[in-house]
Amino acid sequence: DTGVSQDPRHKITKRGQNVTFRCDPISEHNRLYWYRQTLGQGPEFLTYFQNEAQLEKSRLLSDRFSAERPKGSFSTLEIQRTEQGDSAMYLCASSPPTGNTGELFFGEGSRLTVL
Amino acid sequence: AQTVTQSQPEMSVQEAETVTLSCTYDTSESNYYLFWYKQPPSRQMILVIRQEAYKQQNATENRFSVNFQKAAKSFSLKISDSQLGDTAMYFCAFIRTGGTSYGKLTFGQGTILTVHP
Numbered sequence: 001d002t003g004v005s006q007d008p009r010h011k012i013t014k015r016g017q018n019v020t021f022r023c024d025p026i027s028e029h030n031r032l033y034w035y036r037q038t039l040g041q042g043p044e045f046l047t048y049f050q051n052e053a054q055l056e057k058s059r060l061l062s063d064r065f066s067a068e069r070p071k072g073s074f075s076t077l078e079i080q081r082t083e084q085g086d087s088a089m090y091l092c093a094s095s096p097p098t099g100n101t102g103e104l105f106f107g108e109g110s111r112l113t114v115l
Numbered sequence: 116a117q118t119v120t121q122s123q124p125e126m127s128v129q130e131a132e133t134v135t136l137s138c139t140y141d142t143s144e145s146n147y148y149l150f151w152y153k154q155p156p157s158r159q160m161i162l163v164i165r166q167e168a169y170k171q172q173n174a175t176e177n178r179f180s181v182n183f184q185k186a187a188k189s190f191s192l193k194i195s196d197s198q199l200g201d202t203a204m205y206f207c208a209f210i211r212t213g214g215t216s217y218g219k220l221t222f223g224q225g226t227i228l229t230v231h232p
Contacts, residue, residue, distance in 0.1 A: 003159070033218045042119075042206050042222030043160075056219065091160070095218055102148045102210040104218055106160040 002026060004107035006092050012113045013082055020078045021110040025094030032075050033104060034067055035091040036060065043091055049075060082114045117142045117209050121223035128197045129231050135182075136192045136226050138207030146212045149183065150220070151192045155203040163205070166190065197230045204228075 005024045013019050025032050030051050035043035046065070048056040051072040061067070064082075069075040079086055089111050093104035118141045128134035140149070147168045154160040166174045166183050173181050178198075182191045194201055207223040 031218055040124075040224070042208075042225050043220070044222070045219050048218055050217070055217075093218065101165065102150055102208070102218070102220060103162050103165065104220065108157070108159045 004092055004094055004105055006090075006107040006110045008110060009108065010111045010113075012115065014115050015082060015084060017082055018078065018080045019082060019112060020076055021090050021092075021112075023075045023077070023092030023107060025074070025092070026096075026105055027073075028096060029094035029105070030072065030097045031095045032069055033093045033095075034075070034077050035093065037089040037091055037109070038087075046077075046090075079112070082112075084114045087112055087114045117144070117147075117211070117221045119207050119209050119221050119223035121207055121226050123226045124224070125227045125229070127229045127231060128194075130197055130199060132197055133193060133195045134197055134228065136194075136205055136207075136228065138190045138192070138223055140188050140190060140207070140209050140223075142188070142209065142211070144211040148210050148212060149181075149190045150208040150210070151179070151181070152206045152208055152222075153201075153203045154206065154225075155200075160206070164192065194228075199230050199232060202228060202230045 007022045032049040034046040037043040049069040064080045067077045089109040091109045093106045149166045151163040153163045164176045178195045180193045204225045206225045208220045
């Protein structure tokens with residue numbers, strides 16, 4: 001399968017713990033995005049990378065959140081000192097280098113449950 | 116800022132019938148794309164259809180077509196000959212073109228569509 005892959009698919013953690021999610025985009029895609037989707041809602045944009053550069057961050061991305069894409073390939077999203085409000089599906093998506101058509105290729109998501 | 120509103124939380128349709136999902140949006144931008152994305156249960160979201168705002172002709176993709184009313188800021192999705200595999204959450208989404216808007220989609224709340232045999 002050469003689609004966007006995310007790991008882990010599910011994570012249950014206790015409040016106050018740190019969690020990290022990984023995203024492997026489609027190999028020829030240089031653009032990578034993180035979105036957050038809460039139950040019954042549409043995804044909300046968190047951040048965008050072009051190659052290794054983080055070009056945009058949403059105000060939703062508080063200081064406890066950090067995203068990296070060190071070599072312009074896979075990306076990680078870390079949440080420190082998790083809170084119950086962080087419970088959500090974290091979606092990764094990628095897109096190719098040409099154009100701005102808005103077509104994103106999504107992974108299946110990483111579901112976080114904070115107890 | 117843009118907003119996208121889907122006023123139908125849930126819809127159902129019989130197999131082989133036609134269903135229309137509604138979407139309205141608000142923006143001051145003149146150049147943008149609109150999309151319908153499909154999210155099947157426990158599977159990744161995929162693009163169903165895209166409409167460029169500068170095009171008057173409504174987009175079609177096989178059984179899927181849109182009714183784009185730019186002045187009314189309305190963008191509905193029609194699914195003809197519904198199939199069981201169409202069961203999914205459907206999201207309407209907006210992106211402005213140009214600048215640094217790459218991949219920064221604004222989604223509606225979604226409509227759960229169930230196709231019954």
